[in-house]
Amino acid sequence: MHGEVTLSGAKNAVTKMVIASMLTSDPCTLRNVPILGDLELTMKMCEGIGAFVQLNREDHTLSIQTQKIDDFHISSTVGGLNRLCVMTVGPLLHRCGEAVMPLPGGDRIGPRPINFHLQGLQQMGAKIVEHAGYYHCSAPEGLHGATISLPFPSVMATENLLITATLARGVTIIENAATEPEIMDLVKLLQKMGAIVDFKVGRRLVIEGVKTLHGASHTLLSDRNEAVSLATAAYLTRGNVYLRHAQQEPLLAFLNTLLKMGLRFEIDDEGIRFIGDSKNPPAISLETDVHPGFMTDWQQPFTILLTQSEGMSVIHETIYEDRFGYTSALVKMGAQIGLYPKCLGEVPCRFREKQFMHSCVVSGPTPLVGTRLDIPDIRAGCSYILAALCAEGTSEVYGIEHIERGYEHLDEKLRQLGARIEKIVAE
Template sequence: GKIPVSGAKNSALKLQAASLLCEEPLVLTSMPNLADTRFMADLLKSLGVEVEWPKGEALCRMHAANISSTIAPYDLVRKMRATFNVLGPLLARVGHATVSLPGGCAIGARPVDLHLKAFEAMGADIVIEEGYVKAAALRGLKGAHIVFPFVSVGATEHAMLAAVLAHGETILENAACEPEIGDLAICLNACGARISGYGTPTIRIEGVAKLTGTRHDVIADRIEAGTFCIAAAATGGNVLVEGARAEDLGALIDCLQQAGVTVETETKGLRIKRDPTKRLKPVDVQTQPHPGFPTDLQAQFMALMCIADGTSTIRENIFENRFMHAPELSRLGANITV
């Protein structure tokens, strides 16, 4: 059969935050209709963004002609980490913002200090008081040379969102290379930003005075696509995963092929085939930043390896506390040692 892939949540949330930078409407298509993206839309409304997104629709129109508030309160930000990403756009567009620090996360510590250090490098004054980040750059942000001490998708995206309206050039080194960062850069460039080097560890952003709007199709969700690919491999099916892109899933495709799964690129997506009469082969996997094996597909691949003929070793290098699924698989009869 065939199954379509939704737009990527991790990209859509940052694209929604980008609407705060645009003086004209930003229209997103292939929007994933999820609790998180709906929640981000509600936060944007509280900041003065006009949001038109009918229930069940995949087209969302956002217009931030006038930003009426620069405060993102704790009750909103604590429910979802990604809402913290309104800080950079508000700081860049208005010159000040007060945003609650995000709440805890079920998959380990994910501090935002890299985000704040990037803004300070661009000339922002930052104070943390009673769980709130108070940031100001009343004369505007300035371009900066920022070297991240380790690869961070969130910090890379957030620094990009702030730098597009900064005075002068910003260089981000040791930047993350995930496809969602490229999606954000392509959308911002369509609005008038000047970003180059995305998809590589060095991103250059030449600041502009203002951004207009655009219409942008949200990139397909590679984690959802990868999950469907693994499901088809597990069941021994023949499935076309519509919208899946081989260039976004290289590490997974390599592992599936090593396990004995056939992966074919077609015009509409990826076809996954496996002979159900033959056992899968074991594959060792280590999670790594893109283009390595994605941490968000580690649990699914572990489940697949439970039915392989032999022993696999899976090492998690991105997040601590990310083997919580292992005991549940063991309850189903899997032989797993952590």
């Protein structure tokens, strides 16, 4: 694969920013917006409760204004498809005093409970009752600041409590907060809207509540997951790919791993070039971790690369307990992969002694052969495409709606770089 593509805006940032815009009745504008299935779902969810949304697909600009809330009920048709509906509770409680949302769904990568969210909201004064598949939330006296200690630095719980705290009375302290680049980007938007947010040492996030927020404009950072997927494709196919708008800082842990494996890349002011080699890369041991560690969403594409590496590689997954389910399909393609419940690493792991298959050993290099692949979730789906690109023969990949939820026109970008991909629409 050779050539140049421009990265889209961050999928993990845009949906939270759209929801954050509902904190004000003023219009907000987002630029560098990725056109994704998850964004479409979020737009429908916001429109259902009163937001007016305009998406310009040509220049990737989204304008949103929620002048008034028409309905504080989140539809199960949209809200039940992923966990984003829980993010609406804070804005709805601030503006209506009530919120009703369905129990959320999402990717099949193991349990992803929202108890951190609910416990934090309750500490801020929310009353939450579960009934008939819905959470009924109320805050008759309004929400107030609190000191919330997260048991684990959950990204979405941090974002949810951060959004909610901006208009809560008093000061909110989130201890053991996540600090991912997408959270920093959300903070930038909130600050433009008038929020007072301060990062302290030791993963402490301090938010001073304000009475009102106003509209703002913001340009999203680039998607670091898309960057890793396309960079991995370059190495798998021994190609040379330039990713315009790839940013060094959000990719530091990934780039360090490439350096340890002797893989080449070149950074300039406009992007990063990833340069494949005729030799197989060496095996490596790596562990996923919260930012600034090696991101869990990078684990799946990197596993494909390790099937083509020399020797035995080890991956220790510390974020999700059941994120290696996709490897059974790779074994059918010829990969030599073993899963283990033991912690094969040094990062403190909450799954120790719990018998979850959260460590993976990959032996390589192994030639892969094309086959039928059924996608279980977004990142595994992209990895299946990468495996198919370096496999001999043709592969058929089903369930591409998962990919379209999280990647903007991935098939087009891969074709632009030389991949032979045909999208078939079922009649």
